[in-house]
């Protein structure tokens with residue numbers, strides 16, 4: 001097991017990249033701590049698989065280094081990196097039995113038969129495929145094939161990292177949830193570094209202790225699920241995480257204060273000196289309430305989602321979502337929006353630009 005360091009990593013699939021837009025990975029500097037449960041989260045095409053394939057050695061980066069415990073492995077082929085990788089679609093041997101498929105990575109490394117048998121049965125039990133150990137893989141459903149594929153990734157206990165690249169894509173929705181919690185459980189049991197790639201925020205937030213959010217070939221934030229929810233470092237993270245995502249509203253700033261629709265909006269703290277660029281206010285729907293005073297808006301939609309209502313109101317031409325626990329307004333009502341100050345942030349060109357008030361200055 002090892003700490004994995006990515007240093008000044010860049011990758012372009014084209015031979016002579018010119019600008020940043022030619023790079024599938026722009027500049028990645030990242031430490032993956034030994035034993036961590038990580039999710040790599042971002043929309044399709046943002047570079048997740050590229051990053052994973054660079055770690056596993058399927059791809060050599062155009063620039064930069066990969067270190068395992070400080071040792072440069074950038075040029076090492078995959079089989080010398082001691083990594084298990086599970087792909088989006090099952091990779092198994094159709095002609096072998098389920099048992100032999102699971103045993104293969106161990107046999108290949110000369111593990112003794114008793115240990116192989118124990119490990120195969122443990123993993124099969126965990127994935128609930130123990131009933132089918134003697135069946136040939138060819139006849140299995142896609143779900144089960146993918147479970148075997150995941151099992152092959154998990155069966156060795158000497159790997160540096162187990163990486164899953166959107167492994168639940170082919171899995172039935174009701175099984176997805178179950179497998180995800182199994183993986184989490186397994187991580188807690190074996191404490192091996194795991195990197196779980198997904199474009200689905202729910203998958204990322206339920207599996208990982210730390211989530212690495214990517215957009216357009218760049219890492220935009222690394223944090224715990226709570227950190228990503230509470231204080232998105234970039235408006236993209238605000239949008240991408242949450243349901244509905246963070247309200248991001250065009251604003252102006254003067255002397256450390258921010259204004260939306262001509263009204264000053266109380267913030268978590270001052271806007272950093274020297275802030276310029278496109279200014280926006282970010283506040284999550286969970287922290288928008290209705291009051292007697294505030295920013296006037298017209299209710300456009302009200303959705304009852306059980307324990308609360310999601311209200312969509314128009315402040316001028318800008319849509320603001322609010323999640324309300326109490327009584328909800330009606331469509332067409334005029335309301336006044338209030339933003340909870342300590343949860344209201346300023347972004348400049350997408351990046352967070354306000355700083356939280358310290359305990360003393362808030363007191």
Ligand code: ADP
Pocket residue numbers: 013024042043044045046047048049050051
């Ligand atoms: P993700 O896994 O997040 O969906 P990828 O890493 O697969 O993203 O792709 C990142 C970018 O690199 C995309 O623009 C994609 O089209 C491009 N890309 C991926 N693989 C190749 C390849 N083999 N050749 C050329 N371009 C590629």
Ligand code: MG
Pocket residue numbers: 048049050165166
């Ligand atoms: Mg991918």
